[in-house]
């Protein structure tokens with residue numbers, strides 16, 4: 001994954017440094033993205049689709065006031081990468097206390113099933129669940145002792161039998177742990193290949209015999225885009241509930257495996273990121289993409305876009321016409337604080353106003369104070385500031401840790417801004433009918 005990450009970060013830097021995002025620069029950037037994705041073994045059709053989407057969205061999406069085209073492009077790249085990995089939603093573990101949940105692990109040889117069984121057991125044990133491990137692999141000598149060793153390491157009991165039929169062992173193991181009132185039973189199976197008909201038949205028999213709550217396919221990230229074929233083949237014999245991708249640490253083709261799996265619509269629940277028992281993570285596409293692109297600034301840009309999308313445009317319009325109460329002001333200030341610099345308030349108003357100097361000068365400190373003051377007002381006061389007499393001012397000042405002077409100053413600024421905007425919008429609307437004639 002390291003080089004994939006490096007290549008994507010170079011793209012992010014290029015976007016950030018480009019003097020202008022014009023057609024030529026955009027095409028160059030899209031080519032770099034294609035190269036990075038192809039390098040990670042993402043299939044050509046996915047690569048073309050993602051870059052087409054980016055191009056189309058950059059052309060079509062409106063640039064909100066106060067944002068640059070560069071920021072819009074970064075946000076789109078971020079969102080398209082998340083879509084490629086299956087969307088925003090994070091996997092939610094289905095296990096509940098007081099009911100035995102069974103998970104069956106399957107996959108080809110060496111994909112990491114046994115290690116993952118132990119990792120999962122450890123994951124749930126740490127969260128307070130009682131877990132049991134069953135070794136239903138009677139093909140590979142040493143499979144039982146491998147799991148037993150892992151079980152000892154994490155303090156989880158392991159059920160297995162030296163000889164016998166894998167289906168019988170699985171059934172016995174489940175009964176064994178059900179008696180012990182385990183919340184979760186994890187069944188490790190023998191590795192099998194999609195072309196080994198006997199083993200695949202056995203898998204479907206095993207599934208009918210034990211009817212697991214969840215059938216998990218374990219895939220090794222190093223197979224890249226071939227993950228799609230494997231996921232489909234396993235899905236034919238056993239309905240795959242979710243997929244765990246292992247060995248993402250160090251797998252250059254990991255991006256390809258993740259994209260290929262997401263394309264099948266299957267759910268990626270966890271990812272394995274190392275050999276140790278605690279190196280398992282819930283798969284969360286947004287945080288995964290954040291890490292790929294470099295934490296911090298792309299995420300911060302996207303958060304600002306989201307905050308803008310949350311703003312109430314109708315109310316902003318009303319505010320721009322001087323039609324607002326203190327409650328509007330409070331709500332909008334709170335929403336805007338998420339967006340960064342506060343002069344953005346002005347930039348966001350439809351029409352792009354220039355506010356009086358002292359209104360513009362209000363710094364972060366003042367805004368914090370204002371919010372505190374308004375939060376100490378009752379709803380009635382926020383809606384009818386004229387009722388705020390000296391007695392009320394005293395109460396508000398005390399409640400917000402400010403002074404009566406601060407409260408007065410806020411009320412004065414509010415009145416000034418309101419009448420100023422009313423005046424301005426009247427002038428503007430007088431002029432507007434002449435435009436376009």
Ligand SMILES: Nc1nc2c(ncn2[C@@H]2O[C@H](COP(=O)(O)OP(=O)(O)OP(=O)(O)O)[C@@H](O)[C@H]2O)c(=O)[nH]1
Nearest residue numbers: 109110111112113114115191246247272273274275
């Ligand atoms: N780096 C890394 N290695 C892993 C990860 N998961 C498993 N491995 C290693 O992959 C190898 C195979 O793991 P196993 O868990 O034995 O695989 P398996 O699917 O049970 O293998 P069979 O039972 O033989 O089919 C071991 O050396 C593990 O340490 C991972 O997330 N990262």
Ligand SMILES: [Mg+2]
Nearest residue numbers: 113114137143
């Ligand atoms: Mg194994």
